[in-house]
Amino acid sequence: MKKNEEILISNSLVKKLKSKMKIPIECTIETNNKGTVSWSRPIKSLKDKEDFQESILDLERRNIVEESKSLWLNPVQLVRKKNGKLRFCIDLRRVNDLVDQDCFEIPRIQELLSSLHGKKLFTGIDLEDGFFQIPIKESDREKTTFYTGKRLMQFKRMPQGFKNSPAIFQRVMHLVLKDLIGTCCLVYIDDILVFVKDRKEHDENLKKVLERIEEYGLKENTEKRAECQERIKFLGYEIGHDEVKPSLNRAQGIIDYQIPKTKKELQRFLGMINYDRLFIKDLSSMLKPLYALTGKEAKFTMGKIEKDIFFKIKDQWSKNLSLIIPDPKKPFTLETDASNVGIGGVLRQEGKPVAYVSRILNKAEQNYGITEKETLAALWAMEKLQYLLLGNRFTLITDHFATEQIKSKIDFGSSRIQRWFHRFERFNFDIEYRKGETLVVSDALNRALYISKDGVAKRVSKGDSIMEYHKKKESSKSY
Structure with missing residues (x-):
């Protein structure tokens, strides 16, 4: 009896060890024999030093770091979390400079979200200490060496901090979940979203995903699992009922943001709102005066115009921003x-917004004629939204008469437009011309106004065709 028990225990242990070894990829740090990196910076705070030593002991117990005798050395970065706990990572910038970029593609968040139409229930799965689950090739470990104040350690x-870590982890997850991705789950690095249409399907799909994770020896952070939700937080958004909204916490952070007093504070604000740019009309044009203040040579002054824009943007986030998840x-x-x-442009389905896109024109583009600008707007918006438009027939709506002629390939007298024609051919679309007064402007640009020679803003008469109007030699417009 004892021998049989030993056999059972032995078989169980072998099975467990085999599953732990099934992660199909290890992290390599190939520096192409470009030399070593050795630089550091001291930790000044006594409290940080004390907590840092505790963190190292914890990582050592978990078999994540080990002692090193390497000639490589990287500085440590310490950050205090909101709960007061210390988070540290190593500064691998100089190592990263020696390493070629891993080209495995990280999915675009908007492309992932757009695939969730018709899904009713969701479960979010978070992998515990995601990156730490991937082993480093033994000969490359020395390149992660850092100094604790007492010992040299290596991972x-x-x-975190290695530039190829996200791509490597994404590749691992694609190999682990392979056939399940897109059919019952989505993966963004270490975040997994299981989606279904009903409860029965939910339990089946969740079981498939969890079994696959366990099979490869990956560990889930079960405390963070959000199971069978009609609305769920995923990648900074709230998803449910074929609708996407910005995270409430992020929106509140923007609403509560104080008027920036430095370039750095303004850059942080712009970074916060950039994450949700698909929710706001005319965002790029609206932000241009604020971005102008962030230039190296720019003098930082939040004047009346800049403050008005700042408060206007905050007001946008106080509204119930949402986009629909489109039906393909x-x-x-x-x-x-x-x-x-x-x-810019707005993509709609049944009149409801799917996405807003916009960008500022560069100096060369600002000198384009109006027909070139309008044609560029159509082409750029199509290519920006190609993940939704390619393979689907759609209608391009324009208030510029000449743009209506794109598909006829008539000679506009512009070699630039002629060169763009082949890029339009990838898309299957009809063109509908609407007069400016009947078209809801995608970027609210008030394009029916222009500046006359006396500097007074005037509106184009309804009787004038846009083509005829633009033959006039007025020098500029006002928006």
Whole structure:
């Protein structure tokens, strides 16, 4: 009896060890024989030093770091979390400079979200200490060496701060979940979203995903699992009922943000709102005066214009911002527009916004004629939203008469537009011309105004065709 028990225990242990060894990829840090890196910076705070030593002991117990005798050396970065706990990572910038970029593609968040139409229930799975679950090739571990103040240590597991860590982990997850991705789950690095149409399907799909994770010896942080939710937080968004909204916490952070007093504070604000740019019309053109203040040579002064823009943006986030998750079987409409400042568009389905896109024109583009600008707006918006538009027939709506002629390939007298024609050919679309007064402007650019020689803003008369109007030699427009 005892012998049989030993056999059972032995078989169980072998099975467990085998599953632990099934992670199909290890992290390599190939520096192409470009030399070693050795630099450091001291930890000054006594409290930080004390907590740092405790963190190292914890990582050592978990077999994530080990002692090193390497000639390599990287500085340590310490950050206090909101709960007061210390978080540390190593500064691998100089090592990263020696390493080629891993080109495995990280999915675009908006492409992931757009695939969730019709899904009713969701479960979010978070992998515990994601990157630390991937082993580093033994000969490359020395390149992660850091000094604790007492010992040299190096990572045995893939660290934060290595530039290829996200791509490597994404590749691992694609190999682990392979056939399940897109059919019952989505993966963004170490975040997994299981999606279904009903409760029965939910339990089946969740079981498939969890079994696959266990099979490869990966560990889930079960405390963070959000199971069978009609609305769920995923990648900084709230998803449910075929609708996407910005995270409430992030929106509140923008609403509560104080008027920036330095360039750094303004850059932080711009970074916060950039994450949700698909929710706001005309964002690029609206932000241009604020971005102008962040230039190296720019004098930082938040004047009345800049403050008005700042508060206008905050007001946008106080509203109930949302976009629909589109139905791929239903038609899209794309409204595009251009001004002297920027270009952009709004993609709609059944009149509801799917995405807003916009960008500022560079100096060369600002010198384009109006037909070139409007054509560029249409082309850029199509290519920006190609993950939704390619393979689907849609309608391009424009208020510029010449743009309506894109598909006829008539000679506009512009070699630039002629060169763009082949890029339009990838898309299957009809063009609908609407007069400016009947079209809801995608970027609210008030394009029916222009500046006359006396500097007074005037509106184009309804009787004038846009083509005829733009033959006039007025020098500029006002928006």
